[in-house]
Amino acid sequence: MKLDFAYMVMTVLPALILAVPTSLLLLGTSGIIGNALAVPVAVARLSRNPLLWMPAYLFILLMRGTPLLVQMYLVYYGLGQVLSPATMHAFPFLRDGIWYAIFALSINTAGYTGEILRGAILAVPHGEIEAARAFGMSRFLVFWRITLPRAIRICLPTMSSEMIVLLKATSLASTVTVYEVLGTAQAIRVDTFRVYDTLLGAAIVYIGMVFLLTRLLNWIERALGKDRRPLPGTTARPAKA
Amino acid sequence: MAIQPDQSLWLGLAWGDTGWADEFAHGLVLTIEISLCGYLVGLTLGMLGAGAKLSLHKSLNRIGDAYTTIIRALPELLLILLIYYAGTSALVKILVFAGLASEELQISPFTAAVSALGFIYGAYLTDILRGGIEAIHRGQIEAARAFGMGGLLRFRRIILPQMIRYAIPGMANQWLNITKDSSLVSVIGAYELLSAGRGAATATKQYVFYYSVTAMVFLLLSVSSMVLLGFIERRANRGVRRV
Numbered sequence: 248m249k250l251d252f253a254y255m256v257m258t259v260l261p262a263l264i265l266a267v268p269t270s271l272l273l274l275g276t277s278g279i280i281g282n283a284l285a286v287p288v289a290v291a292r293l294s295r296n297p298l299l300w301m302p303a304y305l306f307i308l309l310m311r312g313t314p315l316l317v318q319m320y321l322v323y324y325g326l327g328q329v330l331s332p333a334t335m336h337a338f339p340f341l342r343d344g345i346w347y348a349i350f351a352l353s354i355n356t357a358g359y360t361g362e363i364l365r366g367a368i369l370a371v372p373h374g375e376i377e378a379a380r381a382f383g384m385s386r387f388l389v390f391w392r393i394t395l396p397r398a399i400r401i402c403l404p405t406m407s408s409e410m411i412v413l414l415k416a417t418s419l420a421s422t423v424t425v426y427e428v429l430g431t432a433q434a435i436r437v438d439t440f441r442v443y444d445t446l447l448g449a450a451i452v453y454i455g456m457v458f459l460l461t462r463l464l465n466w467i468e469r470a471l472g473k474d475r476r477p478l479p480g481t482t483a484r485p486a487k488a
Numbered sequence: 489m490a491i492q493p494d495q496s497l498w499l500g501l502a503w504g505d506t507g508w509a510d511e512f513a514h515g516l517v518l519t520i521e522i523s524l525c526g527y528l529v530g531l532t533l534g535m536l537g538a539g540a541k542l543s544l545h546k547s548l549n550r551i552g553d554a555y556t557t558i559i560r561a562l563p564e565l566l567l568i569l570l571i572y573y574a575g576t577s578a579l580v581k582i583l584v585f586a587g588l589a590s591e592e593l594q595i596s597p598f599t600a601a602v603s604a605l606g607f608i609y610g611a612y613l614t615d616i617l618r619g620g621i622e623a624i625h626r627g628q629i630e631a632a633r634a635f636g637m638g639g640l641l642r643f644r645r646i647i648l649p650q651m652i653r654y655a656i657p658g659m660a661n662q663w664l665n666i667t668k669d670s671s672l673v674s675v676i677g678a679y680e681l682l683s684a685g686r687g688a689a690t691a692t693k694q695y696v697f698y699y700s701v702t703a704m705v706f707l708l709l710s711v712s713s714m715v716l717l718g719f720i721e722r723r724a725n726r727g728v729r730r731v
Contacts, residue, residue: 308707308711309703309707311710312706312707312710312711313668313703313706313707313710314668314669314671314672314682314706315668316671316672316674316682317671317682317685317699317702317703317706318703320682320685320686320689320695320699321695321696321699321700321703324689324695324696324699325695325696325699325700327695328693328694328695328696329696415562415563415564416563417563418563418565418566419563419565419672421565422565422675429563429565429566429569432566433569436573442573442574442577443574446566446569446570446573446574447570447574449566450562450566450570453561453562453563453566454558454561454562457561457562458561
């Protein structure tokens with residue numbers, strides 16, 4: 248059993264590249280849902296009402312304190328046990344592991360990003376919020392127009408490294424029968440007993456995806472971080488968050 | 489072990505032949521063992537990596553950079569599979585070639601798990617330890633040099649005690665991460681907490697209950713680790729005045 252470059256390039260890599268959209272689908276959907284859910288999680292966590300902050304605290308603790316793989320199994324096998332056969336019959340798409348993977352990845356991201364966003368909301372300069380109040384904005388409007396956009400900009404670097412973590416975490420979906428990049432590589436490995444070609448092929452594809460995602464996130468950070476760029480004609484380094 | 493349908497689920501958590509508590513306890517012990525051994529391997533590699541990255545030799549810098557960049561870009565699960573399937577067979581070949589082992593040598597999943605986790609966390613710890621060393625005031629090292637201390641003595645007396653304080657928060661985070669990532673090694677057949685939970689869940693078909701129990705034991709491990717690490721951090725900072 249040797250590393251066969253021709254086999255890897257001609258057979259394994261095309262199959263893995265065909266699986267990239269599945270990985271990106273997992274990343275995109277759970278990234279959007281997870282980050283959107285992170286906002287109410289962070290707001291509830293910061294609330295003074297124990298009925299709001301206690302559940303949020305518990306949720307964040309659960310998501311951050313237990314392994315994602317356990318969460319994935321709990322969602323996949325647990326929901327499979329709870330959902331009645333009639334429901335499964337009515338919604339045939341529920342047999343597909345990808346929905347459970349998206350669900351698990353989304354709530355996990357919501358927990359991690361929720362905690363990051365909480366810190367960022369606290370870091371929004373108080374004067375800006377007071378100014379918005381003085382303008383007569385309602386509490387919701389202040390949050391929507393001032394606090395949230397400022398908080399997102401503050402935690403953007405942390406959030407983007409969280410997205411890289413999420414891209415890597417999508418590989419766990421292979422354990423619940425989703426044929427994303429790692430799942431496909433594993434399937435070829437089991438079929439052909441080729442260890443090096445398949446797993447190294449997957450490594451190449453993941454390095455490529457991480458590289459491209461990093462570039463994309465850097466571009467977004469630059470586009471959204473206009474306030475941190477030095478003024479034209481100055482050489483001052485942008486202030487750190 | 490047979491669970492009657494009318495029995496309470498909690499009876500499944502009895503100790504011994506009638507319940508799964510002893511399996512969970514065994515799994516927890518192995519999770520802690522795998523994490524601890526992996527962490528120690530990671531610390532060793534992290535020290536070497538930090539040394540390489542801070543070295544004055546360009547080639548060592550490049551090796552350190554390549555190590556951390558590649559490990560950070562790859563999913564942990566893929567790395568574990570890669571080290572288990574590809575790494576161990578390569579290692580066996582090297583050992584056989586060197587005449588140190590026979591063809592029948594089998595690397596146990598435990599060893600593979602520890603080396604895989606150690607290799608991954610070595611990369612993360614490299615940057616944390618490097619940051620800790622870089623945070624030390626240059627004058628301290630220069631002063632030690634002026635006293636005529638050699639490299640090893642300087643490291644033991646000046647660098648190590650000071651860098652630990654800077655590195656502890658990052659090191660604590662990586663400990664919490666490694667205890668959670670150790671669940672991934674159940675995929676390569678190493679027995680740990682998640683394997684115990686899966687055994688109970690598939691045998692009884694009570695997935696929700698037993699995976700929740702697994703999650704709770706992991707949470708217990710995380711929370712008790714956090715308490716312990718907070719204590720260690722306070723102790724490491726005992727000589728520093730809080731502003």
